[in-house]
Amino acid sequence: MDAVISQLFAGLSLGSVLLLAALGLALTFGQMGVINMAHGEFMMAGAYTAYAVQKVVSDAGVSLLVSLVIGFVVGGLLGLVLEITLISRMYTRPLDTLLVTFGVALVLQQLARDVFGAPNVDVRAPEWLSGAVQILGVGVPKTRVFILALSILCVVALSLVVKLTPLGRRIRATVQNRDLAETSGVSTRATDRLTFFIGSGVAGVAGVALTLLGSIGPTLGTNYIVDAFLVVVVGGIGQLKGAVIAAFALGLLQATIEYSSTASLAKVLVFVIIVAFLQVRPQGIVSVRTRSLA
Template identity: 60%
Template sequence: MDALITPLLNGSAQGALLLLAALGLSLTFGQMGVINMAHGEFLMIGAFSAYLVQQVITASNLSIPVALPVAFVVAGLFGLLLEITIIQWMYRRPLDTLLVTVGVSLILQQAALQIFPSQGVPVEKPDWLDGQVDVLGYEWPLRQVFTIVLAAACVAALAAWLKYTSFGRRIRATVQNRDLAETSGISTRTIDRLTFFAGSGLAGVAGVAASLIGGTNSQMGAQYIIPAFLVVAAGGIGQLKGTIIAAWAVGVALAYFAYWTTGSFAQVLAFILVIVFLQVRPQGLFTVRTRSLV
């Protein structure tokens, strides 16, 4: 029973963390076609934001709830700055965005090394996350449960924002037909900037969750960026429900592979599994339905 329950629960938490990292990519990559390799560094910015908040608010029970919106805003502003200074000149040129954002990623990593210790800084988890929940004999850490709840809340908020707000409808209109959206009076430049802000901010929220599980360091974003891209691609470009299913499947697969082998080899096996799936179904789990015949 332990061999079944333990990897399932741990993998669900790992999948929730991947989902938090991939949600922002589902906007910037899935909705806008921008390959942002610095997205992982926005996650790192969120983690370091949580640490800085704890330097101001020493009570960890209060600092983490405060750190979540702070990390969202700080990472979102970094993303907005990237869009205004670089990305806006490279829409519809995905390979150029890939190359440029790799350079931005390296710059942000070096900046973090200059500001913070190379071994990272600790983020103290609050007392209400210091415990376990008994699930069929397995003591499930509360911080993993918190990651799942946080991911579910972010998914619900993002889905409601895209579906029920006028801004969400403008995003969908811009994605489906940018030229027609502009003729309808929609400021697509404003949409692009705010979408990039929201996507980068979600990465910051993921960074807070990651800091509670694995601490912080300048390289932490690198371990999430490739799996997050694979999750978005496997779920279907721009498809929120596909991203959710793919993130959970990859997280559980990683946990089961790690239970049977080593952590690094588990990542290799999970990546191979996703790549094989994309060879069989390159469009991902779900595709956008259009009236186009091509």
């Protein structure tokens, strides 16, 4: 029973990391249809923001909280600049956005090497996140519990923004029918930029959270970008609820397979299962209900 509970929390922990990485993509890719391969580098920027802030703020606890705010702003501004300069010209050419943003990702990686150096660096975790907390008799690292709580908080915040705020209504209107939204007085260009800012800002928050799990380096984002896209696709394009379900389902599945095999084999088997699932249900776990007969 202890082994089962331990693997359950390991899966939830991995799922929370995947969810944080995928939340921003659920907006930029799911809602806007933009294939942003530089999303992982926005996470990397958030991680290096935490490293830079800790150089200024010596108290690790205060530094973490400040980094979460600044990381959101840094990631959001990077996304906003990318949207204004490049993405805005390619909304009707999604494959071109893939190539362009992949090039931007390489540029940001090299920029990180030039500024911070190629070797990985560490960010100190605050004292109140050291050690483990006992849950059902199993010791769970406090850093993992914090990331799980942070991911849930981000999901709730994004859901409230999309469903209850005027910005959320403009986002939904733009996604459903851009032309009709424009004729109704909605500035779709401003909505696109705000959406990209929020989605990229969440990536920055994810990067700050990842500093609690180990060393960070210029290639941090490449370790998560593919998994983040898989979460969005499996959950259902543009569906926050689907992304939550998919992230934790994939996390639990991988943790379960890793228990009786290796991490590499688990990744392969999870990918095979995803491919098989998408053959049966290509629209993902959660799909948009319409009245179309097609």
